[in-house]
Amino acid sequence: MRNVKRWNAIYKQKGRTYITSLEHLNEILTLFQTYSVKKVLDLGCGSGGYIVSLAKNGFEVYGLDFSIEAIEVAKSWLKEDGYEGNLELASIYKELPYSDNIFDAVISFRVIHHAKIEDIRKLIKELERILKPQGLIFITVPKWRILRKKVGNLEMFDSRTFILKEVDQKDVVHYLFNKKLLKKEFKNFKINTLRINNGYYTKDNLTIMEQYYCLIGKKRL
Ligand SMILES: C[S@@+](CC[C@H](N)C(=O)[O-])C[C@H]1O[C@@H](n2cnc3c(N)ncnc32)[C@H](O)[C@@H]1O
Numbered sequence: 001m002r003n004v005k006r007w008n009a010i011y012k013q014k015g016r017t018y019i020t021s022l023e024h025l026n027e028i029l030t031l032f033q034t035y036s037v038k039k040v041l042d043l044g045c046g047s048g049g050y051i052v053s054l055a056k057n058g059f060e061v062y063g064l065d066f067s068i069e070a071i072e073v074a075k076s077w078l079k080e081d082g083y084e085g086n087l088e089l090a091s092i093y094k095e096l097p098y099s100d101n102i103f104d105a106v107i108s109f110r111v112i113h114h115a116k117i118e119d120i121r122k123l124i125k126e127l128e129r130i131l132k133p134q135g136l137i138f139i140t141v142p143k144w145r146i147l148r149k150k151v152g153n154l155e156m157f158d159s160r161t162f163i164l165k166e167v168d169q170k171d172v173v174h175y176l177f178n179k180k181l182l183k184k185e186f187k188n189f190k191i192n193t194l195r196i197n198n199g200y201y202t203k204d205n206l207t208i209m210e211q212y213y214c215l216i217g218k219k220r221l
Pocket residue numbers: 007017018019020021043044045046047049064065066067070090091092093108109110111114
């Protein structure tokens with residue numbers, strides 16, 4: 001699958017890289033202390049920046065990513081720093097390899113929008129299954145707008161789902177959330193925060209700024 005190859009190439013080249021930096025770490029630590037979180041899953045954990053930082057702060061950490069290179073880097077990083085973790089090579093859009101009601105929190109940074117809405121819905125159901133009652137989610141997704149003049153670069157499936165026609169992006173599906181859709185799809189969560197943040201990522205040695213939605217919520221009882 002070309003998408004996996006692309007991520008493997010990135011992690012092979014960059015190793016311990018934070019695609020999205022650790023911009024939410026302090027907020028997460030405060031939140032997790034407030035809600036007495038112990039067991040946490042990072043969906044699309046990449047090379048493990050959050051996992052290692054959370055392990056250092058005493059949390060029981062789990063991570064899942066479909067890039068073997070990312071998982072290998074995350075495993076060796078945890079081991080080298082003397083921490084234990086549970087890392088799985090899997091897709092977030094398949095049945096998640098965890099029992100029901102086991103996590104106090106799930107975090108996921110700019111990952112879950114990479115599918116058609118039917119698959120994202122299945123993932124959200126899986127999150128509801130693996131989280132304990134009142135379990136926390138801290139999720140970010142990009143806030144993009146499709147401008148009419150750019151449509152030539154995109155293959156649109158419908159008004160909110162597209163593939164970029166760039167060579168390295170073929171097969172990478174993007175779903176465009178907005179606040180209303182996030183509220184609708186996460187209706188089984190009580191939303192504490194739904195805001196727009198400015199974030200940065202690096203691509204081809206360029207730092208690119210993008211806005212993204214930041215959703216913090218609690219699974220309803
Ligand atoms: C934008 S990066 C974010 C990585 C990490 N969360 C961070 O903040 O640095 C997206 C990550 O999602 C992973 N990913 C993309 N699609 C995936 C899928 N279907 N299943 C599992 N992981 C996926 C990629 O391998 C990559 O590590």
